[in-house]
Amino acid sequence: MNLRLLLILGALCAFGPLAIDFYLPSFPTLARAFATDVEHVQLSLAAYFVGLAIGQLIYGPLADRFGRRRPLLAGVLLFALASLACALATSLETLVVARFVQALGGCAGMVVTRAVVRDLCDPIASARVFSQLVLVMGVAPILAPLAGGLLLSSLGWQSIFVCLALFATLCWLAVALWLPETLSRKVTPAPLSGALGEYRRLLGDRPFIGHALTGGLSIAGMFAYIAGSPFVFIELYGVPAAHYGWLFGSNAAGFILAAQLNAWLVARHGPGYWLRRLVWFYLGCGLALLVIALSQPPVLWPLLVPLFGCIASLGVLLPNATACAMAGQGRHAGSASALLGSLQFAIAASAAALVGALHDGSAWPMATVICGCGVLATLASLYTLWAERRLERPLVDGPV
Incomplete structure (x- = not known):
């Protein structure tokens, strides 16, 4: 895959992190602007x-x-228009509706990116490409809040959404000019009337569901970390709020480095090989984190070591789980990508909500949810291996 195409796909992957993290610093300002509180924002x-x-x-x-290009162009355009609507919002209700529409447009990039990689690459090459795209997914959450804070202080909260609209416009032009249609003309287009039937087929595809759950439960641990770490770091252990970004960034750096290492590893063994092994490392770090959290250490650093291991291992688990799930989906890669993303996102969002529901003033809720995700991800991986062997489906393990 050439560099230009990789950059376009990376930009499309950044829609989610940017639209979420870019405006987080503006919450207090939005609450004042709309005469409400942060909870409602x-x-x-x-x-x-x-x-x-x-x-x-x-x-x-x-x-x-309809192919990959046309839905993608429509989605990116919708994201740009909805971003402008966010900037022009005069009430919180308008902003909420505009954000919903913005998400409907932005998720086109998430779905189509996975489908394009599946169209162009075999499973092992897919794992390498997804590992490279993780670089964007890891860097964006670090830089987006910083850039959003700068825009907020200098140009106001509306400028954040204007910048998102400009970014989407540039992405639309890049897609229109340089992203080719990757759905083969030899493939018969799947009729829309069969969409529900295709989702039912995928839900009954045990290896696909197993890989999707392995990846979804793994990333759920990251969402639990995002939800719980501000309280644990700042409130429980007294880390200055200004220094929180450094701790968050160090774990993100581990995630990014592991993903780049994975691009090298899958050239020697396939993504399935490393997925089945690293999930045990993830589980071990999760168990260590839970044991340390239950001991209530007086300082933070004992928690940071296994936490770093959990987050870094995701740099191997996520691209490999995605590559394995998408393998063999052929002309239904779009539907497979959509169901994969929705399942993983639903599981991850549930994990973040569970951390809040279990909140008791200690590090135990965050550690418990992360450890639980490790246990369930390992079980999902074992189930997938059993299903592949039962169906005599070849494992994605071989070298390039």
């Missing part, structure tokens, strides 16, 4: 999550029926 974030979950299921069948 968070509804705009919840609306975006709901839009992501629903929208992916819509774009999958569209990408299989």
Whole structure:
């Protein structure tokens, strides 16, 4: 895959992190602007999550029926227009609706990117490409809040959404000019009337579901970390808020480095090989984190070591789980990508909510959810191996 195409796909992958993390610093300002509180402003974030979950299921069948380009162009345009609507919002209700529509547009990039990689690459090459795209997914959450804070202080909260609209416009032009149609003309387009039947087929595809659950439960641990770490780091252990970004960034750096290492590893063994092995490392780090959290250490660093291991291992687990799930999906890659994303996102969002529901003033809720995700991800991996052997489906393990 050439560099230009990789950059376009990376930009499309950045829609989610940017639209979520870019405006987080503006919550207090939005609360004042709309004469409400931060808790109500968070509804705009919840609306975006709901839009992501629903929208992916819509774009999958569209990408299989009309090709990859047209649904993607429509989605990116919708994201740009909805971003402008966010900037022009005069009430919180308008902002919430605009954010929902923004998510419906933005998730086109998430769905189509996975489908394009599946169209162009075999499973091992796919794992390498997904590992490279993780670089964008890891860097964006670090830089987006910083850039959003700068825009907020200098140009106001509206400028954040204007920048998102400009970014989407540039992506639309890049897709229109340089992204080719990757759905083969030799493949018969999947009819929209069969969308529900295709989702039922995928739900009955045990290896696909097993890989999707392995990846979804793994990334759920990251969402639990994102939800719980501000309290644990800042409130429980007194880390200055200004230093929180450094701790968050160090774990993100481990995630990015592991993903780049994975691009080298899958050249020697396939993504399935490393997925089955690293999930045990993830589980071990999760168990260590839980044991240390239950001991209530007086300082933070004992928690940081296994936490770093959990987050870094995701750099191997996520691209490999995606590559394995998408292997063999052929003309239904769009629907497979959509169901994969929706399942993983629903599981991850549930894990973040569970951390809040279990909150008791200690590090135990975050550690318990992360450890639980490790246990369930390992069980899902074992189930997948059993299903592949039972169906005599070849494992994606061989070298290039």
